[in-house]
Structure formats: structure tokens, C-alpha cells
Amino acid sequence: MKAKRLFGEIKSSKVFYSLVGLIVLIIISAVIAPNFRTVDNLITIFRQASILLVLSAGLTAVLLTGGMDLSVGATAGFVGCICARMMKEGVPILAAFAIGILIGMIVGIVNGFLAGILPSFIATYGTNWVLGGLAIIVMQGAVIYDLPKNFTQIGVGHTGPVSNLIIIAVIVVVVIYILLQRTTYGRQVYAYGSNPVAAKYSAVPMKRIMVSSFMMCSMCAGLAGMLITARLNAADAAMGDSYGLQTVAAVVIGGTSMLGGEGGVVGTVIGSLILTIIVNVMNLKGISSFAQGMVVGIVIIAMVLFDTYTKRKQERSAV
Amino acid sequence: MAETILKARHITKLFPGMKALDDVDFDLQEGEVHILVGENGAGKSTLAKVILGAYKAEEGEVTFDNEVVKFNGTKEALAKGIVAVYQEFTLVPHISVAQNIFLNREYRTKLGLIDHKRMEREAQRLMESLNCEYIDVKSHVKTLSVAEQQMVEIAKALSFKPRVMVFDEPTATLSEREVDSLFAQIHRLKKEGIGIVYVSHRMQEFPLIGDRITILRDGVKIKTVDIDACSNEELVNMMVGRDVSQVYVRTQNEHTGTALRTQNLCDYKGKVKNVSISVRRGEIVGIAGLVGAGRTETAELLYGIEPVKSGDVFINEKNVLPKCPQNAVKLGIGLVSEDRKLQGLALDESIALNTVAVSLKKVFPNFFISNKKINEIALDYKKRLRIATTSVNKACKYLSGGNQQKVVLAKWLSFNPDILIFDEPTRGIDVAAKMEIYGLMDRLASEGKAIIMISSELPEVIGMSDRIYIMHEGEIVDEIRRGSEEFNSESIGARMMLGTGGTEDAEK
Known part of the structure; x- marks a missing residue:
């Protein structure tokens, strides 16, 4: 009985179709690529997904308010670079790490305030360029490598049998899940995204919600930037670029509506896994990396089309 | 005796959770102003929209020129000469009067380009026929006053060579002088044999322009009477349907x-x-x-x-x-706002979340929430306000207007x-929902x-x-x-x- 209700709940939620997509993808992958089924490969997938997870979990909050943050890639790159630079200049690892998070927070505050004035996707598209430019200035056109071992351990090391990256990703996802689903803040994020006007009339602190969701997003991006640096044992101004739109894709594939108010972190986890598995399987099958972008694009369009279609059908049957 | 242009018989229109029109008859003669009157939600605008082809009735038929018509959208009604002059203006502010009048059906030159000269000429002719030649057809609509915009709206309607015109609360935003000139236009249109459906609830206007009047209440037609044969009190009684003292406590x-x-x-x-x-x-x-x-x-x-x-x-x-x-x-201070769909509710969210939208911080001062508690609160108000729903986890968009309003009230009552x-x-x-709200x-x-x-x-x-x-x-x-x-x-x-x-x- 309880299982049936749970199933009903899952089925009616937006996560359902993403979940079905993930399962179908796993089955297909397992059939066409025998080496997909190994434990090693599964661990690889989770490790590969972890940075995307950190980024996209943060972005989920912004999308839920109906906003958009196109600057996560550049934020990650910028913070990673500045952090690497600081460590090279002799700043202690912990301090560099804290400053990195702080910079993320500041970027988020700026984005949040701008988003109160401009459409957020334009505002963050602008900050994306600004941060990208800043990263190049910080790096002075060069690449930094050979970072302190204690720092790179975060990216490549293990705690017990589990990769540090996975542990960090899980912690971030759980914290954001709790924030969004189990706190007054989270309910207000949903209320805001679902109908901003009604939220205003319901005395929801609009600015605070918006700024804090952008802040959360950019802090995650900052953290992700440092994780990328730690994993690469190097920093390069452009290292975050490829993550920017991938992050948006992961959240959207996970069923979070770009119009706000619908979706959540669980979907985002699924979306991140879907993206990572696609790339993983294509690598296993030796499909050129040139084709990967195209496939990801098709998947995004297919998922959103499917989502729109089922939603329309649902609404028709309900009326 | 004037010819009957339009006849509607046994019209029934259903909306989720309510019968907007229930077996309503209505007819319109040439050169007549037929007023539709009723309280908000009585179904007058719905009936107008059925006539205009904007809504499809579940039951009943509409006869136009003694011929049964089934409109699939307003375009088909337009083609027959049934046009609307809407309450909210449908003009585009940043383009000219002439461009607005011929929007989407612009005259073309031989090369297929838009023939502005001809459009302006035609628009000028229409404005002249309305005695509004002082309105420059080349000026942008946003520079016109509300009354002038209304005239453009009428000119646009006339450009379709209408036989039937539907005015939905046309005087809502007009000043007294502007109302006078609108009425002069309506009288003129009448003389040309156009049948006019006039939706309004301003009783003082009725004797000035109306010929007949149909009273609707809760989706049911109460009566059609000649305008002279009915006093204001009788009208109100028919509209409200009961002794007013019983409704209000x-x-x-x-x-x-x-x-x-x-x-x-x-x-x-x-x-x-x-x-x-x-x-x-x-x-x-x-x-x-x-x-x-x-x-x-x-x-x-x-x-x-x-x-x-x-x-x-x-x-x-x-x-x-x-x-x-x-x-x-x-x-x-709490505000039960005017527009419940826009300002009152997050329609896609559950009844439960909407119920605690304002009181969230009060109920959960420690930042963390309990969904169980939210549901308990929502269930309590569902019972107290008799919100008709199977579950408080249902999205508000699936509720009827009255029940949605009750959720808005629950939102405020829970904050107290x-x-x-x-x-x-x-x-x-x-x-019924009104009376409950009065009681509350x-x-x-x-x-x-x-x-x-x-x-x-x-x-x-x-x-x-x-x-x-x-x-x-x-x-x-x-x-x-x-x-x-x-x-x-x-x-x-x-x-x-x-x-x-x-x-x-x-x-x-």
C-alpha cells in the first residue's frame, strides 16, 4: 500500500520521466557496451559526475526561482585560477579554499542583485564574460601547475575506498536537498518561482530569496572550480568554460522547469548522471569526442520536448 | 418588425467545477441593443464569448441568419460579421492607428509589400464615419486617450463590416463625457441595422441605450424583458435572486x-x-x-x-x-488581493503550500519545516472553510474559483x-461560496x-x-x-x- 502510494507520488512528480530516461539509458548502455557493466566503470561514472553534480545542484536553486545563471562555468574557472595563484604565492591551502568560497559568494551577490534589475540570463551572461576576462588577467595568459599535494589530494585522493570528489558531491547534494525541501527558505524558493507576484503578495522576502539562491549557486561553482583545479593539478583560465552550459543541461534534463517553481535536486542528480553516462558510453564505444556535443544537444531537446508533451497531456486530462 | 439576426438556443457551457451557462436562450434583432446583465460570474461574458466563437458550448446551437453555425474560434465568427469590442483594449500601443485597424490583414501593393497609403485612406474613412476625423490615423495608439483608443477599437470592429457587435463592459474605463460619445456611436450603429449585444452591470446606462435586457444569474437565464417594462428594483431582485438581507449576515x-x-x-x-x-x-x-x-x-x-x-x-x-x-x-496587516490567480495563489503549487505561504516563518520559526505539519494545517482549513478537494496536495489550478478564493483566505487565516x-x-x-465568505x-x-x-x-x-x-x-x-x-x-x-x-x- 505504502509502496503503491510512493510509486504514485514518484510518477506524478517531474522526476519520473528523467528517472525513466536514466534507467533506459543504463539498460541500453549495458547492452551495447559490455565494459560499461564493470564496477570500476560505475565508480568512474560517479567520479566523473561529481563536479557536474556540485555545479548543477547549486544551479537548481536559481532555476527554481525562475532565474538563470549562465556564469557558473566562468565562476568555477575564475575561482579555481585565483585559488591556484594564491597557493603558488604561498597562501595556506585552507585560507585559499575559504577565500575561493568567499569569492563565489560575492559573485552570487552581484549576480543576484543584477538579476533583480535585468533578466537574469542576460545579467549572468555578462558576468560570465567579466569573470572569464578576470581569470585571464589573474593567470596572465599562462597555466599554473604543480600545486601543493595536500590540495590535489582533494581531487584525486580517496577517503577509505571512496573518492573524495564523490564524498564532497554527496555532501553538497544532501545539504542543498535539505535546504530546498525541508526548510522555510526552500518553500519560499518554490513559492517565488511558481508565481513571483503571488509570492510578493504573500510577503515572501523576494530580494533575499533571489540573492541567496544566486549566492548558493555561485558558491557551489566556486567549490567546483577548486575541485577541477585539484583534480587537474593545474589551473587554466578556460577550464570552467565547458561546464557552463553542461550544468544548465543537467538541471533541465533532470526535469527542473526553466520557468521556475517545478523540479528539484533529485532530478538534477539524475540529469547529471544521464549526461555523464552518455559521454562515458561514447568514450567506451570509441565515438569521437567531436560528436559528443551533438548527442548531448539532441538529448536535451528530446527530454524537454517529452516533458512539455506529457505536461500538456496531463493538464488536458485533469480538466 | 425587425429581422432576427442571431438566435442561441439551449446553450450550456461547462467549466471545470462549474456550469457557467445552463440551457440559456438568447436572440438579437437587427438594429437592436440587447443588454446582458447579471452579477459577476452570472455568465454574461461567457454567453458573449459563445456568440463570438471564442468558447464552444457543450450543448445548444447558435443560428445566424436562419442558418445553424458552429464556430471554430473567433475568426470564423468574424467572417460572418460577428465582432467584439473588448473591455481590455486589444490594440498594439507602438504602431499607428491605421496599422492597428488592419493588423494581420494589411493591404498589399502589387509587389506584396504593405500598402500604407491605402490602409491610411481606409482608416481615415472609418474614423470619419465615426465622426472622429480628429484622430490622426498615422499617430501611434499609445499617444491616444482611452476614449480615443476605444473609438479606434470600434473602427477596427467596423472594418470587418459587422452585422453583430458585442460590447463587453465598454464604459468601465471611460469618463462621463466619453461615455456620451460612445453612446452616440452605438445609436448610430443601431440605425444602420447592426445588432448589438451589450454586456454591462451599470444599471443607470440601460435606459439610455438598451432596447431589451436579458438577466442571467448563476449561469441560468432568468428573463428577457423590454427596457421600459422593468424597474431598477425588479432588475436587482432578478439579478440577485433573493431578498438581499438573506445573503448578507x-x-x-x-x-x-x-x-x-x-x-x-x-x-x-x-x-x-x-x-x-x-x-x-x-x-x-x-x-x-x-x-x-x-x-x-x-x-x-x-x-x-x-x-x-x-x-x-x-x-x-x-x-x-x-x-x-x-x-x-x-x-x-493582511491583504486578500484582487486577482487571486495572479496575486493570490501559486496555481501550480499544492493547496497545502499555498495555505502556509504567509505563515511559514510563524509556524516554523526554526528554519526547518515538517511536511506533516503543513498538511495538518491545510487539512484543518480545508475542513473549516469547506474547500472542496480530494487532497490538499492537489495543485490549486484544479480548483474552482470559489475554492481557490477559500485557499487564499486560508492563507491569511493561518497567519491570523x-x-x-x-x-x-x-x-x-x-x-454559495460568496455566502460562506460573507459568513466568515x-x-x-x-x-x-x-x-x-x-x-x-x-x-x-x-x-x-x-x-x-x-x-x-x-x-x-x-x-x-x-x-x-x-x-x-x-x-x-x-x-x-x-x-x-x-x-x-x-x-x-
């Missing part, structure tokens, strides 16, 4: 201490001018006035949606300033503010809440209020107490329209 209860008082309140837009009002605990104070009189704007000043330009607000005699809704809520402003609390909901307002007042009620429906304001302020063009022009001789629709209605107060009359 107002228990006599004590009023203690002033809860809210304003002094010379002004806003930046000039919609609220020197408004001084007060409401005591246990009192229901009505604000009557026409649309655009500044009632909603006053409420939004008090609730912190719009900034106050000058003047003072006192709560419990303490000078305060609600800067934003959070501020207002902390001061104990001392001062509650109701802005059009019963708009577009059925009579009465109970709240008896519990000692201070209540301000804004409404365009006079019977409702008169039925529920202990005291009524009359607002006209941003100013409070009069204040009438229950029990006074002037506490009736005629006196209040006249003051709403004309903006003259009793005291000013005395001076004259």
Missing part, C-alpha cells in the same frame, strides 16, 4: 479601539489623494467606488506594495509605515493578522478583527459594512454609516458616479 458586535487609521495618504501615481480612513477592531468598513477610483491602490499602499508619497499610517495609534509586504505583515483588507473578495465565484467575514469581525472591504458590487458592500467610505477619482468623497438614511444603493451609487459627498451637497 452581519451580526451586531462591539467595536473597540481604532486598529488602523490613515491621514492624508497619497501615492506617487496620483491615484490616491489625501485619503484619511479608519477602521476599528470588530468593524467592517467598506470602500465603494467605480473601477479606477483608487480603492485597490489605497489597499496596496497600506500593504506596502506601492510606496507612500505622503501622509501617515497609524496602527493602534502608533505611527508606522509599511514599506513592503513583509513589513505590513509584521504590523499585522489583526487587520484584513478584502479586495473584491467574491469576484467571479458562485453564490462576519465571524472575523465578531472575533475583533478590523476589516476593510473593497468591492464594486454595491449590494455586497451595503450588506456587509458597518460604515462605507465612498471613493471617487482617488479621493474619499463621503462616509456613510449603517443605519443612516443614505445607507442605500441609490445614494451611494450616485456618489460613486458623480463624486459628490453629502456634505458638499448640503453646502450647495
Whole structure:
């Protein structure tokens, strides 16, 4: 009985179709690529997904308010670079790490305030360029490598049998899940995204919600930037670029509506896994990396089309 | 005897959760103005939209020129010459009058380009036929006054060579002089043999333009009568359908201490001018006035949606300033806003989440929430307000208007503010739900809440209020107490329209 209700709940939620997509993808992958089924490969997938997870979990909050943050890639790159630079200049690892998070927070505050004035996707598209430019200035056109071992351990090391990256990703996802689903803040994020006007009339602190969701997003991006640096044992101004739109894709594939108010972190986890598995399987099958972008694009369009279609059908049957 | 152009028989139109029209008959003759009248939600606009092809009726048929028609959208109705002059203007502000009139069906030159000259010529001819040649057809619509825009709207309708025109509340936004010129146009159109359906609830207009009048109530046609054969009282009785005293319950209860008082309140837009009002605990104070009189704007000043330009607000005699809704809520002011779909509810979210939207921080001061508790609260209000739903986890968009309004009320009751402003609390909901809301307002007042009620429906304001302020063009022009001789629709209605107060009359 309880299982049936749970199933009903899952089925009616937006996560359902993403979940079905993930399962179908796993089955297909397992059939066409025998080496997909190994434990090693599964661990690889989770490790590969972890940075995307950190980024996209943060972005989920912004999308839920109906906003958009196109600057996560550049934020990650910028913070990673500045952090690497600081460590090279002799700043202690912990301090560099804290400053990195702080910079993320500041970027988020700026984005949040701008988003109160401009459409957020334009505002963050602008900050994306600004941060990208800043990263190049910080790096002075060069690449930094050979970072302190204690720092790179975060990216490549293990705690017990589990990769540090996975542990960090899980912690971030759980914290954001709790924030969004189990706190007054989270309910207000949903209320805001679902109908901003009604939220205003319901005395929801609009600015605070918006700024804090952008802040959360950019802090995650900052953290992700440092994780990328730690994993690469190097920093390069452009290292975050490829993550920017991938992050948006992961959240959207996970069923979070770009119009706000619908979706959540669980979907985002699924979306991140879907993206990572696609790339993983294509690598296993030796499909050129040139084709990967195209496939990801098709998947995004297919998922959103499917989502729109089922939603329309649902609404028709309900009326 | 004039020819009947349009006949509608046994029209039934269903909306989720309600029957908007139930077996309604209606007909229209050439050169006739046929008024559709009824309370909000009675189905008059719905019937108009069925005639226009915007809605498809579940049952019944429409005959046009003795021929059964089944319109698939307004375009097909347009092709037959059935056009609408809408209440909200459908003109595009940034293009010219001529371009608006021929929008989407522009004349073309031989090369396929838009023939501006011809369009302007035709538009000019139309404006001349309306005696509005002073409107420059090359000027942008946004530069025109509301009345001029309405004339363009009519010109646009005429460009379709109509046989039937539907006017939906055309005078809602017009000044008195503008109304006169509109009526002159309608008389002229009548003479040309055009049949006119006129949707309105302004009774004072009816004898000026109407020939026949059809009264609708709760989706049912009550009667069609000749305009001369029916007094205003009879009309109201047919519209409301029962003795007004039965619908409204107002228990006599004590009023203690002033809860809210304003002094010379002004806003930046000039919609609220020197408004001084007060409401005591246990009192229901009505604000009557026409649309655009500044009632909603006053409420939004008090609730912190719009900034106050000058003047003072006192709560419990303490000078305060609600800067934003959070501020207002902390001061104990709640606003049941005018537009429940836009301002009141997150329609895609559950009843439960909407119920706690305002009280969230109060119920869960420790940041963390419990969904179980939210559900308990929502279930409690579902029971208390008799919200008809199978589950409080259902999205609000699936509820009927009345039940949605109850969720808005639940949202405020769960927060429990001392001062509650109701802005059009019963708009577009059925009579049963209305009566429940009146009962609730009465109970709240008896519990000692201070209540301000804004409404365009006079019977409702008169039925529920202990005291009524009359607002006209941003100013409070009069204040009438229950029990006074002037506490009736005629006196209040006249003051709403004309903006003259009793005291000013005395001076004259």
C-alpha cells in the first residue's frame, strides 16, 4: 500500500520521466557496451559526475526561482585560477579554499542583485564574460601547475575506498536537498518561482530569496572550480568554460522547469548522471569526442520536448 | 418588425467545477441593443464569448441568419460579421492607428509589400464615419486617450463590416463625457441595422441605450424583458435572486479601539489623494467606488506594495509605515488581493503550500519545516472553510474559483493578522461560496478583527459594512454609516458616479 502510494507520488512528480530516461539509458548502455557493466566503470561514472553534480545542484536553486545563471562555468574557472595563484604565492591551502568560497559568494551577490534589475540570463551572461576576462588577467595568459599535494589530494585522493570528489558531491547534494525541501527558505524558493507576484503578495522576502539562491549557486561553482583545479593539478583560465552550459543541461534534463517553481535536486542528480553516462558510453564505444556535443544537444531537446508533451497531456486530462 | 439576426438556443457551457451557462436562450434583432446583465460570474461574458466563437458550448446551437453555425474560434465568427469590442483594449500601443485597424490583414501593393497609403485612406474613412476625423490615423495608439483608443477599437470592429457587435463592459474605463460619445456611436450603429449585444452591470446606462435586457444569474437565464417594462428594483431582485438581507449576515458586535487609521495618504501615481480612513477592531468598513477610483491602490499602499508619497499610517495609534509586504505583515496587516490567480495563489503549487505561504516563518520559526505539519494545517482549513478537494496536495489550478478564493483566505487565516483588507473578495465565484465568505467575514469581525472591504458590487458592500467610505477619482468623497438614511444603493451609487459627498451637497 505504502509502496503503491510512493510509486504514485514518484510518477506524478517531474522526476519520473528523467528517472525513466536514466534507467533506459543504463539498460541500453549495458547492452551495447559490455565494459560499461564493470564496477570500476560505475565508480568512474560517479567520479566523473561529481563536479557536474556540485555545479548543477547549486544551479537548481536559481532555476527554481525562475532565474538563470549562465556564469557558473566562468565562476568555477575564475575561482579555481585565483585559488591556484594564491597557493603558488604561498597562501595556506585552507585560507585559499575559504577565500575561493568567499569569492563565489560575492559573485552570487552581484549576480543576484543584477538579476533583480535585468533578466537574469542576460545579467549572468555578462558576468560570465567579466569573470572569464578576470581569470585571464589573474593567470596572465599562462597555466599554473604543480600545486601543493595536500590540495590535489582533494581531487584525486580517496577517503577509505571512496573518492573524495564523490564524498564532497554527496555532501553538497544532501545539504542543498535539505535546504530546498525541508526548510522555510526552500518553500519560499518554490513559492517565488511558481508565481513571483503571488509570492510578493504573500510577503515572501523576494530580494533575499533571489540573492541567496544566486549566492548558493555561485558558491557551489566556486567549490567546483577548486575541485577541477585539484583534480587537474593545474589551473587554466578556460577550464570552467565547458561546464557552463553542461550544468544548465543537467538541471533541465533532470526535469527542473526553466520557468521556475517545478523540479528539484533529485532530478538534477539524475540529469547529471544521464549526461555523464552518455559521454562515458561514447568514450567506451570509441565515438569521437567531436560528436559528443551533438548527442548531448539532441538529448536535451528530446527530454524537454517529452516533458512539455506529457505536461500538456496531463493538464488536458485533469480538466 | 425587425429581422432576427442571431438566435442561441439551449446553450450550456461547462467549466471545470462549474456550469457557467445552463440551457440559456438568447436572440438579437437587427438594429437592436440587447443588454446582458447579471452579477459577476452570472455568465454574461461567457454567453458573449459563445456568440463570438471564442468558447464552444457543450450543448445548444447558435443560428445566424436562419442558418445553424458552429464556430471554430473567433475568426470564423468574424467572417460572418460577428465582432467584439473588448473591455481590455486589444490594440498594439507602438504602431499607428491605421496599422492597428488592419493588423494581420494589411493591404498589399502589387509587389506584396504593405500598402500604407491605402490602409491610411481606409482608416481615415472609418474614423470619419465615426465622426472622429480628429484622430490622426498615422499617430501611434499609445499617444491616444482611452476614449480615443476605444473609438479606434470600434473602427477596427467596423472594418470587418459587422452585422453583430458585442460590447463587453465598454464604459468601465471611460469618463462621463466619453461615455456620451460612445453612446452616440452605438445609436448610430443601431440605425444602420447592426445588432448589438451589450454586456454591462451599470444599471443607470440601460435606459439610455438598451432596447431589451436579458438577466442571467448563476449561469441560468432568468428573463428577457423590454427596457421600459422593468424597474431598477425588479432588475436587482432578478439579478440577485433573493431578498438581499438573506445573503448578507452581519451580526451586531462591539467595536473597540481604532486598529488602523490613515491621514492624508497619497501615492506617487496620483491615484490616491489625501485619503484619511479608519477602521476599528470588530468593524467592517467598506470602500465603494467605480473601477479606477483608487480603492485597490489605497489597499496596496497600506500593504506596502506601492510606496507612500505622503501622509501617515497609524496602527493602534502608533505611527508606522509599511514599506513592503513583509513589513505590513509584521504590523499585522493582511491583504486578500484582487486577482487571486495572479496575486493570490501559486496555481501550480499544492493547496497545502499555498495555505502556509504567509505563515511559514510563524509556524516554523526554526528554519526547518515538517511536511506533516503543513498538511495538518491545510487539512484543518480545508475542513473549516469547506474547500472542496480530494487532497490538499492537489495543485490549486484544479480548483474552482470559489475554492481557490477559500485557499487564499486560508492563507491569511493561518497567519491570523489583526487587520484584513478584502479586495473584491467574491469576484467571479458562485453564490454559495460568496455566502460562506460573507459568513466568515462576519465571524472575523465578531472575533475583533478590523476589516476593510473593497468591492464594486454595491449590494455586497451595503450588506456587509458597518460604515462605507465612498471613493471617487482617488479621493474619499463621503462616509456613510449603517443605519443612516443614505445607507442605500441609490445614494451611494450616485456618489460613486458623480463624486459628490453629502456634505458638499448640503453646502450647495
